[in-house]
Amino acid sequence: MAKKNENIAEETVKKTTKKAKTEGEAVEKTEEEIAAEIAAKFDEKCKGLLQIAKKKKNVLDYQEIMNYFLDTDFEADKMEKVFEFLENNNVDVKMADDDTDDDEIILDDEDDIDIEKIDLSVPDGVGLEDPVRMYLKEIGKVPLLSAEEEIEYAKRMEQGDEEAKKRLAEANLRLVVSIAKRYVGRGMLFLDLIQEGNLGLIKAVEKFDYRKGYKFSTYATWWIRQAITRAIADQARTIRIPVHMVETINKLVRVSRQLLQELGREPSPEEIAEAMDIPVERVREIQKISQEPVSLETPIGEEEDSHLGDFIQDDNVPVPAEAAASTLLKEQLVEVLGTLTEREQKVLRLRFGMDDGRARTLEEVGREFNVTRERIRQIEAKALRKLRHPSRSRKLKDYLD
Missing domain, CATH: 1.20.120 (Four Helix Bundle (Hemerythrin (Met), subunit A))
Incomplete structure (x- = not known):
């Protein structure tokens, strides 16, 4: 300064x-x-x-x-x-x-x-x-x-x-x-x-x-x-932020830099909130708003022949290897269940939700067949014993992991 x-x-x-020179002044x-x-x-x-x-x-x-x-x-x-x-x-x-x-x-x-x-x-x-x-x-x-x-x-x-x-x-x-x-x-x-x-x-x-x-x-x-x-x-921003919020973000950045110099490390949201005299939740909200978007076309690597989007996984799209394994498992499961009686197949499908993803209780399956829950338990146990036979189980063991 x-x-x-x-x-x-x-x-x-x-x-x-000129102003310093006044009449009668002894020393200039x-x-x-x-x-x-x-x-x-x-x-x-x-x-x-x-x-x-x-x-x-x-x-x-x-x-x-x-x-x-x-x-x-x-x-x-x-x-x-x-x-x-x-x-x-x-x-x-x-x-x-x-x-x-x-x-x-x-x-x-x-x-x-x-x-x-x-x-x-x-x-x-x-x-x-x-x-x-x-x-x-x-x-x-x-x-x-x-x-x-x-x-x-x-x-x-x-x-x-x-x-x-x-x-x-x-x-x-x-x-x-x-x-x-x-x-x-x-x-x-x-x-x-x-x-x-x-x-x-x-x-x-x-x-x-x-x-x-x-x-x-x-x-x-x-x-x-x-x-x-x-x-x-x-x-200046890809996603427009109101002027008043930009001023707030700039203030938070200045406070963060000052705390970084004083503390020798990145300040926590709690420390920033105390310095700015605002709630911690407000600090986190401002930090979230201030994040800059990153283009999926950003070059990656020394030769810049790849893009950032190539390395980001889409959780909504199944991994090819997993999708193939799932398809094969379904085919093998259909083949193995085909060796059981029609009633045994239906009981297992309902109990484990193989068709719609919703597993039924013994009582729900019993109402479906108009029998007691104990009878359904016996049919299920018998069907599972059949599936454990080596002639059937070896077709499914590879998918256990």
């Missing part, structure tokens, strides 16, 4: 140095001292925000965070660092809906990104296909806008100028790429992330009000980030 804060501090040293502070003070201040603000979150069961909304940092003079792109700090401390940040009004969103320089310094290179793990290369090359040719030009285009948009709207959006496409890079590897292709971010950019263009006094990039960052995170929650 300290290293991140020092990096943040360096971005604002120039402005803060060095840039290192000022940077350390800024880092300490940022660290203190983050810890204070964490205390607020704990009082609200580790849940904050975006506006609360923005309000909390309004009394600071922090600059540059620090909002992602704040979100990362909250995420590492298991704090859920709830975003506003798409129809949120501008007055409900309070922004400051936390969202400020220097578009001129944005790196348009492809992130690690993303294949450099022709569409990606062509897109990055094209948006790199679009000239950027100054703050005055942004205001001018915004005024023209109010008058219904569609070309101004298009120009403002195109000039900030590289901002979308910069934000989309942070979400690579979360279940969506890089180009899909850019596409969703562009939708957020369009939303920002439509709702931008230059009278609020903040840069367009500062305002657009919020909408782009929201569009991408919602798309990941809505589209």
